[in-house]
Amino acid sequence: MEPTLWQKSRPGARGVFPPGVPPEIFETRCPEGLRRESPLSLPELSELDVVRHFTRLSHLNRGVDTHFYPLGSCTMKYNPKIMDRIPEIAGFRDLHPRIAPEGMQGLLESLYTLEELLGHLLGMEAVTLAPAAGAHGELTGILIARRYFESRGDRGRTEILIPDSAHGTNPASAAMGGFSVRVLPSGNDGGVDLAHLEEALSERTALVMMTVPSTLGIFEKDLLKMVAMVKASGALLYMDGANFNAFMGLLRPGDLGFDIVHINTHKTLATPHGGGGPGSGPVGVKAHLAPFLPSPRIRKEGERFSLVSPKTSIGPIRSFIGSSLVLLRALGYLQMLGAEGVRRVALYALLNANYLRARLSGTLPRTGSGLCAHEFVLSAKELGAEGLHASDLAKEILDAGYYAPTISFPLIVPEAMMIEPTETESKETLDRFAEDFRKIVERARSNPSRVKEAPRRTPVSRPDEVSAARDPVLADPASLRAL
């Protein structure tokens, strides 16, 4: 393992020499009461020390560039290298967000173009690019729904219905938006149960949030019936579009009857996840909700673009216009694909998922039947007899040279393993993974204690998570010793 920056720090070592002046100038002229008194405990290293440190850390980390990453629900597809060049264009990289609109016409045109393309793909009349992530998009959509009902004087709609298979962000966003959450239990097939939905819908329902395809990787067979039921109740319909990769260019949420949808550019539109972020979570809405979109809005008049803040807006949900450098990558990706490419992406996402599903049949039971969408869920519950969990299998998968599938989600499947290969993986990779997966399941049955010891080939073995949480050490003790 690599020592921490503070463990390597050598007092007096100098790194990069920045522009500036000796700090004594500040200290002699700024009143004492305003100056920092405690020493600044940051590491002292040479530039080469720092380069080696982070290069070594990178070697301890797996990404799509290095490994197959079948992490369900996360759409870990290849991030095209050409898109890395776009944020390096000085006109975007070094643009100050508080310049007047006449100084950012190229940015506004680009973002407006992306709004229009997403509007076409989503079947929505208006799109905001402001949300910084999917969950942020959910909160935005929920606050829009709140404003919409307020504008109609309908204050009794205080409840949001969410299937028990939903991403955890759905109920968390609903609570942040000031709504109470009513959970919709899944039916036997893992889909939303129509009878439960009917019973739950009332004049208190503001919004029904649905993930399409569901987190089981299944298109609800009664989707259009559900949409009609929700509409009839007067509630709005929200689509969690985290799984947009399954149907981009094939189906449009707006055409299905949804009022609000968010997507994740760091999933479907190939912007890199960056170890957890930055993402971006554009939200599309139907015309009746457009007045409530967050400010600022981009307006086009003739060939000129400007920023406006309509009075009806829910207000800003972040600083400035959006995660521009992420959004420009997403725009680049869509422009490169074009109409035909967009469709092929979704079709091959379906093909790869179904091929891998078929190749893995007979290993562990799948939740759901027939064709899947862009991902599928297996259950490792039966290995409980050997004392094993899905998380144990995940560690063997790491040892076999892959990242692991999503485990323990969705919550409705015991010992879930959610597998999403994405369209950018080759048949060869899927074949190899299927073969290795089969061997791992066989080993789990024949030699479970060995699986409990995995992983062996990673830089560290299993960390002690219990003691990490019992007495959390969240900052390097070496940084205090230096003081």
Add this chain to the structure above:
Amino acid sequence: MADFIPHTESETREMLDLLGLDTIEDLLSVFSQSMPASGPPDLSPLGGGKDERALMEWFSSRGDRNLSSSRAVVFRGAGAYDHFIPAAVSALVGRGEFLTSYTPYQPEASQGLLQAIFEFQTAIARLYGMDLANASLYDGATALAEAVLVAVRETERSVVLLSEGIDPEYRSVVETYLEGMSVRVEVIPLEGGKTSRSALGKSVGPNVACFVGATPTFLGTIDQFEGVSDLLHEAGGLFIIHANPHCLALMKSPGEWGADLATGEGQPLGLPLSSGGPYLGLLSARKKFVRRIPGRLAGLTKDREGRQCFVLTLQAREQHIRREKANSNICSNETLLALQALVYMSLLGPEGLRRAAAGSWSNAHDLCSRLRTIPGVSLVNPDADFFHEFVLELPLEADDLSRHLLQNGILGGLPLGALLGPAWGRRMLWCATEVRSETEIARTVEIVRHYLVH
């Protein structure tokens, strides 16, 4: 047309054969029952696709229509700052192992990022003088809003006091975040660039969840908070400070002022201006709030062989475990930008950060004293110290001067009328960082002088 799909035709055929399908279009049957009456969408607006060269031409020509710092010298801050960024930063952060990885849920395959997050948390905690920091939030404004939510939950109270020194757009973001809650926001005015103690004293009471101060303030002044922590704690409320991390290399830290929570915008720590994002939300806290704060946390532990290693910890606070009872809905954060800030801080070290901050302070004071010699120009809040931003009162509309400067390749101070109202129409918020040269400052002052005097 490129689509990054690696399949050969024969491989596609073999795969379809295994599935018993004739063509790939047969997969559309997965949602045949959901097909709307309108049928499949018209994709013609997406065009025919572009190759790499055509793509870069499109973006470069749009980039040319922006007045970035490469074409306009930046004397504007107001939440986004033009600082020096060493070349090694992008070289390291752009490594595919970091860039193309996901949230480190499998620690054995993610030690690099987990360690970097742990080191980032450490650096931010030390810089802000706090016990701990999280792995990042979206940006400074949402970090502030989340800190306010921590105070509301912790105290179960319904009044939030925000200093007038907080960026008015941040205040709007806080109000948006509080939209669904029965919480009232009250603004505590600045007096001469510092929090009005009499107003704060009057407003602090049994319903107050927190007071949020800013330093430097949105107007650039360094605020002072002696006794504020005690005032809040005696009334059972929390004290939160929003501070610029660049200034904290030299300026008294939130921890030293006795804050319970501290937030900041991490953009000055090695992130380019980026057309406004992605930026980096910083949140740090006293240890006792560790189970209250939102966002991911990396913790130190040992593996089975007793080796030092790192994991995501205290996940029971988060949405994927707690759902509607979670501390926040945040999932994706800004990890890559946290890594970027960490690399920046490591490369500069404590002395480099102090040197850069002193350069900003020095350049801003130089610019201010030169601009003040122009007839009709005066410093607003002359009795307050400032760090690297200051407000000047002009003899004419600030928008006019701003436009004139932009025509001369200078992004001058921010005209404040649009943000703060017509009474601020002749006021401009200037900024100079460590990267501004003597020549740039001298030229800008002369252009302003010429415009105002003639």
